[in-house]
Amino acid sequence: MAPGPEVSGIDIYLRIKPVQRASTRLAFDTTENKIKFVIPRNEAAGLVTNRRGHFEFRFNGILTAEAKQDEVFERVARPAVMGAMSGYNGTIFAYGQTGSGKTFTITGGPERYVDRGIIPRSISAIFSEISKRADQQFTVHISYLEIYNNEGYDLLDAEREIKAMEDLQQVHLGEADDGTVSYRNLSMYRANNEEEALNLLFLGDTNRTISETPMNMASSRSHCIFTIHVEGRKVGEDLVRRSKLNLVDLAGYQRVPKKGVDRTTHREAKYINLSLHYLKQVIIARQEKAMGMNRPHIPYRNSMMTMALKDSLGGNCRTTMVATVNSAQDQLDESISTCRFAQRVAMVRNTVLLNEELDPSLMIRRLKQEVRELKEEIRLLKGEEEERGPLTPDEITRLQGTVGSHGDFHNDGARVQLPPYRPFIQQHMIRSDLDELLYDLGTWAAAVSPAATGAEAMVPKASSQDVALVASGSSSGSDGANRGGSGISPDHPVSGFGAHLLSYAEAAGWEATANWIRTGVSVMQSGPQVEDVQCGTQVSSGPWETAGYEPSAEG
Numbered sequence: 136m137a138p139g140p141e142v143s144g145i146d147i148y149l150r151i152k153p154v155q156r157a158s159t160r161l162a163f164d165t166t167e168n169k170i171k172f173v174i175p176r177n178e179a180a181g182l183v184t185n186r187r188g189h190f191e192f193r194f195n196g197i198l199t200a201e202a203k204q205d206e207v208f209e210r211v212a213r214p215a216v217m218g219a220m221s222g223y224n225g226t227i228f229a230y231g232q233t234g235s236g237k238t239f240t241i242t243g244g245p246e247r248y249v250d251r252g253i254i255p256r257s258i259s260a261i262f263s264e265i266s267k268r269a270d271q272q273f274t275v276h277i278s279y280l281e282i283y284n285n286e287g288y289d290l291l292d293a294e295r296e297i298k299a300m301e302d303l304q305q306v307h308l309g310e311a312d313d314g315t316v317s318y319r320n321l322s323m324y325r326a327n328n329e330e331e332a333l334n335l336l337f338l339g340d341t342n343r344t345i346s347e348t349p350m351n352m353a354s355s356r357s358h359c360i361f362t363i364h365v366e367g368r369k370v371g372e373d374l375v376r377r378s379k380l381n382l383v384d385l386a387g388y389q390r391v392p393k394k395g396v397d398r399t400t401h402r403e404a405k406y407i408n409l410s411l412h413y414l415k416q417v418i419i420a421r422q423e424k425a426m427g428m429n430r431p432h433i434p435y436r437n438s439m440m441t442m443a444l445k446d447s448l449g450g451n452c453r454t455t456m457v458a459t460v461n462s463a464q465d466q467l468d469e470s471i472s473t474c475r476f477a478q479r480v481a482m483v484r485n486t487v488l489l490n491e492e493l494d495p496s497l498m499i500r501r502l503k504q505e506v507r508e509l510k511e512e513i514r515l516l517k518g519e520e521e522e523r524g525p526l527t528p529d530e531i532t533r534l535q536g537t538v539g540s541h542g543d544f545h546n547d548g549a550r551v552q553l554p555p556y557r558p559f560i561q562q563h564m565i566r567s568d569l570d571e572l573l574y575d576l577g578t579w580a581a582a583v584s585p586a587a588t589g590a591e592a593m594v595p596k597a598s599s600q601d602v603a604l605v606a607s608g609s610s611s612g613s614d615g616a617n618r619g620g621s622g623i624s625p626d627h628p629v630s631g632f633g634a635h636l637l638s639y640a641e642a643a644g645w646e647a648t649a650n651w652i653r654t655g656v657s658v659m660q661s662g663p664q665v666e667d668v669q670c671g672t673q674v675s676s677g678p679w680e681t682a683g684y685e686p687s688a689e690g
């Protein structure tokens with residue numbers, strides 16, 4: 136049984152960007168996971184407030200300027216990745232001032248392999264984990280959403296490269312009855328391995344809207360959500376676990392100089408700042424709700440970004456925030472503001488569920504398989520033969536040899552004539568055990584009329600009630616040319632019951648050549664029951680007899 140809902144707070148981590156001259160007003164306590172800002176009163180004016188000179192914030196973890204990307208991944212992201220593999224939704228989002236290291240944390244630096252960020256490392260971890268779990272089956276899909284000027288765009292859209300932004304199809308958000316968010320026009324691509332997933336990341340990053348700002352040479356002008364959709368189940372089980380891992384790079388708060396900035400940059404900054412303002416409102420509302428205050432309405436709908444993060448901020452998700460700060464002196468007020476925001480985020484309560492459900496299609500598939508196995512068991516209990524594939528060339532040669540040795544067997548296309556049989560059930564087919572078949576063929580062939588001169592051994596048609604042996608031997612015949620489909624060779628004309636049989640085989644869609652017919656059944660019966668013979672391993676009900684055949688009295 137799935138565990139019940141678990142109420143969890145949002146974990147907050149602080150990451151410090153390395154700078155050449157870090158401010159001395161800032162101190163860390165990595166044992167207590169605290170950061171302290173000590174600002175003399177005379178300096179505080181113009182910074183955050185001039186009433187306080189001492190600020191202290193606690194986090195779940197502090198990643199100092201020395202922390203490498205692998206450490207960041209292990210501490211911040213691995214738990215979320217493992218959760219996603221077990222059916223729990225996860226979100227990791229980076230929040231901080233522009234240029235403070237959000238993109239570096241989430242995606243990574245472009246120059247060195249060791250600088251790859253949480254997204255590529257999560258992809259590697261997921262596929263590495265999949266390869267270790269042999270008892271489970273997983274499928275992974277990727278989507279990549281960009282929110283630019285409060286509009287949604289698909290970063291994996293193939294049109295992206297050739298169309299202007301305003302001509303692109305927009306992604307729309309919808310809300311299901313249970314409050315979960317869904318997307319329209321957002322593509323999801325299956326990634327079968329790490330390389331395919333990384334290619335999608337690369338494609339999306341190439342499409343991302345970036346421009347230069349006074350703070351950052353390559354500033355993200357949009358919020359981006361890279362989502363890894365994981366579906367997993369234990370082999371042989373119908374329970375499916377589906378989870379989403381959202382890796383979010385939010386655009387940073389923009390300080391826009393009044394002069395020297397074009398209208399586009401102004402507009403972008405306005406939308407970024409507004410959406411971050413709405414994010415704060417959502418967080419404050421959730422925090423107050425968590426503190427027991429009456430907040431029936433949480434203003435998610437004010438912006439697309441808050442809607443897209445609805446499940447992550449107060450929904451069914453294990454969420455982690457990385458607050459990125461720049462420790463330079465002139466950035467202190469922004470850093471304090473980021474830390475303060477993180478404290479509020481930590482108060483948000485999510486209700487986390489294991490996303491597990493019975494998959495009806497898997498159940499049907501499994502039940503069908505069970506039916507197949509039971510039928511197989513019944514067939515074995517009845518002593519019917521196991522199915523086998525087509526005869527190998529070697530087997531055909533042996534077959535031909537045996538038939539030939541018992542009949543007057545020539546290779547010129549004439550037929551071996553077998554005596555007519557009364558209706559009977561021939562339980563041995565070319566798929567049955569070869570030795571038994573050869574024995575039967577031999578017995579049959581021994582009864583062949585001396586006039587028989589053929590390349591085919593067939594039970595001739597005595598009446599429409601007859602049943603046939605369905606192997607023939609052609610010493611000249613290579614079955615290759617005719618294998619598959621009806622494949623009856625015009626070079627080896629078949630007449631009498633053989634023709635009847637072959638045309639029946641053809642109508643039944645069986646594989647047939649001048650040399651052999653493979654029905655998939657081990658029984659053929661004439662008369663009304665012929666319709667009952669199925670192409671498959673089973674035969675429908677009827678007065679079937681068991682192994683062997685009995686030559687008719689006339690035979």
Ligand SMILES: Nc1ncnc2c1ncn2[C@@H]1O[C@H](COP(=O)(O)OP(=O)(O)OP(=O)(O)O)[C@@H](O)[C@H]1O
Binds near residue numbers: 231244459
């Ligand atoms: N921890 C770090 N170690 C080394 N370099 C870093 C680190 N954090 C950030 N940088 C570098 O600082 C620059 C700005 O970082 P980044 O682009 O990640 O900031 P950002 O917060 O995403 O900014 P924006 O909001 O403008 O997109 C980049 O050149 C990046 O490589």
